[in-house]
Amino acid sequence: MGRDAKVLLKPLFPEPVLLIQGGDERVLVIADLHIGWEITLSGYGIYVPSQAKRFFRRIAGIVKRVKPSTLVFLGDLKHTIGKLGKSEWMDVPEFLEAVKTIVDRVVIVPGNHDGDIEALTPEDVEITESGGIDLWGEVGLFHGHSWPKPELFKCRTLVMGHIHPAVTFRDRFSNRFLRRVWVKAAIDPRCLSSYVEKRILAKRRGEDLEVRSERLIIMPSFNGFMKGRALNEATYEELGVKAISPILRSRCVDMENSELYLLDGVFLGMLGEVREVTSILL
Numbered sequence: 001m002g003r004d005a006k007v008l009l010k011p012l013f014p015e016p017v018l019l020i021q022g023g024d025e026r027v028l029v030i031a032d033l034h035i036g037w038e039i040t041l042s043g044y045g046i047y048v049p050s051q052a053k054r055f056f057r058r059i060a061g062i063v064k065r066v067k068p069s070t071l072v073f074l075g076d077l078k079h080t081i082g083k084l085g086k087s088e089w090m091d092v093p094e095f096l097e098a099v100k101t102i103v104d105r106v107v108i109v110p111g112n113h114d115g116d117i118e119a120l121t122p123e124d125v126e127i128t129e130s131g132g133i134d135l136w137g138e139v140g141l142f143h144g145h146s147w148p149k150p151e152l153f154k155c156r157t158l159v160m161g162h163i164h165p166a167v168t169f170r171d172r173f174s175n176r177f178l179r180r181v182w183v184k185a186a187i188d189p190r191c192l193s194s195y196v197e198k199r200i201l202a203k204r205r206g207e208d209l210e211v212r213s214e215r216l217i218i219m220p221s222f223n224g225f226m227k228g229r230a231l232n233e234a235t236y237e238e239l240g241v242k243a244i245s246p247i248l249r250s251r252c253v254d255m256e257n258s259e260l261y262l263l264d265g266v267f268l269g270m271l272g273e274v275r276e277v278t279s280i281l282l
């Protein structure tokens, strides 16, 4: 597919998954499954049945409907870091084998929880470098815990997961609700250019790098139990210099004016406005 061909990005409301269409190719993107998360709870005496089968059934339903040619797991497919839990040895390979029977091409973009994912991955499932992959030079996919590889900046749109974006609401009885959201933020390409030049090109002299990225989509986590820190309760520092994602720490992403959408597609407003409205309800 040529670079000028039309690329369509479509969140599949109410599912927290993204369909990216370019020509005849249809790429389904799913972020932050955290398979095996429920096992960590058993240490606290809380028993939640394994979610891997439920995830597969949900994904199979979506795949049947939208018929993607490729399925991309955008990082943190599994949860445990370090020593693998017994259930992950079972759940992850079984899950991936099952997914491989319903989609031709399955790709894993590793996240910070996926360090030892190779051992659990069937041979016909691709694992990319943690710097991510690009689709047709137009959409760059990376997890978000580290910088994408510099080549991804030629893409106008970047898509990441990792921060599990959510918003809190309070009702008049002070009950607190946390809801996952989609984030669509503008990137300042000039800011990114100079950041990249200082941080990356300084080490790779003589290379020229195209920086065209102008928007960032942050995907909600697929695993509904994994809700991050609410964006409307995060401090200025947590959204910037102390953010858990380096691209946010660069301050080239305009989080304050980012657009927030609930999973059902309802537009909440820009983060700055949402923060004001939800704190008034307190």
Ligand SMILES: [Mn+2]
Residues within 6 Å of the ligand: 075, 076, 111, 112, 113, 143, 145, 161, 162, 163
């Ligand atoms: Mn992560």
